[in-house]
Amino acid sequence: MSTPAKTILKVSDLSRKYREDTILDSVSFSLLYGEILCLLGPSGSGKTSLLRLLAGLDNVETGSVLFENRDIRSTPAHKRQFGMMFQEYALFPHKNVEENIAFGLEMKKMESAAIDKQVTKMLKLVGLEGFGHRNMDELSGGERQRVALARSLAPQPRLLLLDEPLGSLDRTLRDRLTAEIRKILKLLGVTAIFVTHDQHEAFSIADKIGVLHNGRLEQFDRPETVYTTPANIEIARFLGFSNLIRGTVDNSGTFFQSLSGKLRFPVNRAKSSFRPETTLLIRPEGAVFRGVTPGSRIDPFQLCGIVTEKSYLGGGYRVTLLSEDNEFTFTLPLYPQPPEPGETINLTLAPSALVCIDDPAGG
Numbered sequence: 001m002s003t004p005a006k007t008i009l010k011v012s013d014l015s016r017k018y019r020e021d022t023i024l025d026s027v028s029f030s031l032l033y034g035e036i037l038c039l040l041g042p043s044g045s046g047k048t049s050l051l052r053l054l055a056g057l058d059n060v061e062t063g064s065v066l067f068e069n070r071d072i073r074s075t076p077a078h079k080r081q082f083g084m085m086f087q088e089y090a091l092f093p094h095k096n097v098e099e100n101i102a103f104g105l106e107m108k109k110m111e112s113a114a115i116d117k118q119v120t121k122m123l124k125l126v127g128l129e130g131f132g133h134r135n136m137d138e139l140s141g142g143e144r145q146r147v148a149l150a151r152s153l154a155p156q157p158r159l160l161l162l163d164e165p166l167g168s169l170d171r172t173l174r175d176r177l178t179a180e181i182r183k184i185l186k187l188l189g190v191t192a193i194f195v196t197h198d199q200h201e202a203f204s205i206a207d208k209i210g211v212l213h214n215g216r217l218e219q220f221d222r223p224e225t226v227y228t229t230p231a232n233i234e235i236a237r238f239l240g241f242s243n244l245i246r247g248t249v250d251n252s253g254t255f256f257q258s259l260s261g262k263l264r265f266p267v268n269r270a271k272s273s274f275r276p277e278t279t280l281l282i283r284p285e286g287a288v289f290r291g292v293t294p295g296s297r298i299d300p301f302q303l304c305g306i307v308t309e310k311s312y313l314g315g316g317y318r319v320t321l322l323s324e325d326n327e328f329t330f331t332l333p334l335y336p337q338p339p340e341p342g343e344t345i346n347l348t349l350a351p352s353a354l355v356c357i358d359d360p361a362g363g
C-alpha cells in the first residue's frame with residue numbers, strides 16, 4: 001500500500017493590503033511534497049505579491065503560512081532555504097557560468113571541492129556541460145535561463161519559487177524549456193511554485209493550478225479540472241473560452257437559452273446546483289463536422305449554423321459559426337475537409353463539451 005502524500009506547505013487566509021487596496025484576499029491552499037503549483041491569472045491579480053509573501057520578501061499581515069508544519073511568518077527570507085528564480089535576480093554579468101551557479105553554495109560556506117562537484121552536477125542536469133567557463137554575453141537567452149535554473153537549484157532548496165522565469169523568451173523556446181524544467185524538477189523531486197500569466201505554460205508544467213483574480217484564489221485544482229470545468233465565468237474567459245450562453249436548466253436536465261429559448265441541449269449538471277440559472281460553456285474542441293446538408297434536428301447534440309470565418313491554425317482550423325443569433329468558435333481538425341465561409345453546416349457536440357458554469361452572482 002502506498003503511503004499518502006504529505007503536505008509541505010499550508011497557506012491559510014492570507015491577505016495583503018497596500019493602503020486601502022486589497023491585493024490578496026483570504027488566500028488558502030496546501031501543497032504536497034514534490035508538487036509543482038502554477039499560479040495563473042491576469043496582470044495585477046496578485047501572483048507576484050503571493051510569491052513574495054511566501055519567499056519572505058514581504059511581511060504577512062493577516063493569515064498563516066506553515067512550511068513543514070512550522071510557522072515561517074517571522075523567518076527571514078535568507079533563512080527559509082527557498083530557491084528563487086525571479087527576473088529581478090538577474091545573473092551576475094561579470095561572473096562566468098560556473099561562478100554564477102556556485103554563488104549560492106559559496107554563500108552557504110560550502111567547501112570548494114563540494115562546490116565544484118555540485119556545479120558539475122548542475123551543469124549536466126540543465127544540459128550545459130562544457131559551458132562552465134563561458135561569460136553571460138556568450139550565451140543565448142535559453143542558455144541563460146538554464147544557468148538561472150541551475151543557480152537556483154544548486155543549494156538544494158526546500159521550495160523553489162519561480163516568477164515568470166521564461167517571460168523574455170519566444171514561444172518555441174518557452175515550450176521547450178517549460179518541458180525541460182518540469183522534467184528536471186520531477187527528477188530532483190523539488191516542490192515548486194511557478195508564476196505565469198501564460199495558460200499554455202501553466203497547463204504544461206503544473207500538477208496543480210491556482211487561478212488568481214482580483215487577489216482571490218478562485219480555483220485550485222488539477223490542470224485538467226481547471227480546463228474542463230472552470231469554476232466561474234471570469235476563469236472561463238481568462239482561459240480563452242468564448243462560447244458562453246446564459247440560460248436555465250429544467251428538471252429533466254435540458255438547458256434552454258435565455259430569452260429566445262432557441263438553443264437547447266441535454267446537460268449533465270452538478271447535483272448540488274439548486275438554481276436553474278446557469279451559463280453554458282461549449283468547449284471549442286468538442287465539435288465534429290457532419291456535413292453541409294442541413295437536416296432536421298433529430299440529434300439533441302446537433303448545432304446548425306452558417307460559417308462566417310475560417311482560419312488556419314497549423315494543426316487544424318478555427319471556424320466561426322453563426323447559429324440562432326449566437327456566434328460560436330470551434331477548432332476543427334484538418335480532416336475531414338472543413339467547411340467554407342458561407343456554407344450552412346451541421347456540427348455534433350460531444351456531451352462532455354457542454355459544461356454548466358454556475359455563477360453564484362448570477363453572471
Ligand SMILES: Nc1ncnc2c1ncn2[C@@H]1O[C@H](COP(=O)(O)OP(=O)(O)OP(=O)(O)O)[C@@H](O)[C@H]1O
Nearest residue numbers: 018023041042043044045046047048049050196197
Ligand atoms: N509595493 C506595492 N505598493 C502598492 N501596490 C502594489 C505593490 N506591489 C504590488 N502592488 C499592486 O498589487 C496588485 C497585484 O500586483 P502583482 O504584482 O502581485 O500582480 P501580478 O498578478 O503578479 O501581475 P503581473 O502578471 O503583471 O506581474 C497590483 O494592482 C499592483 O499594482
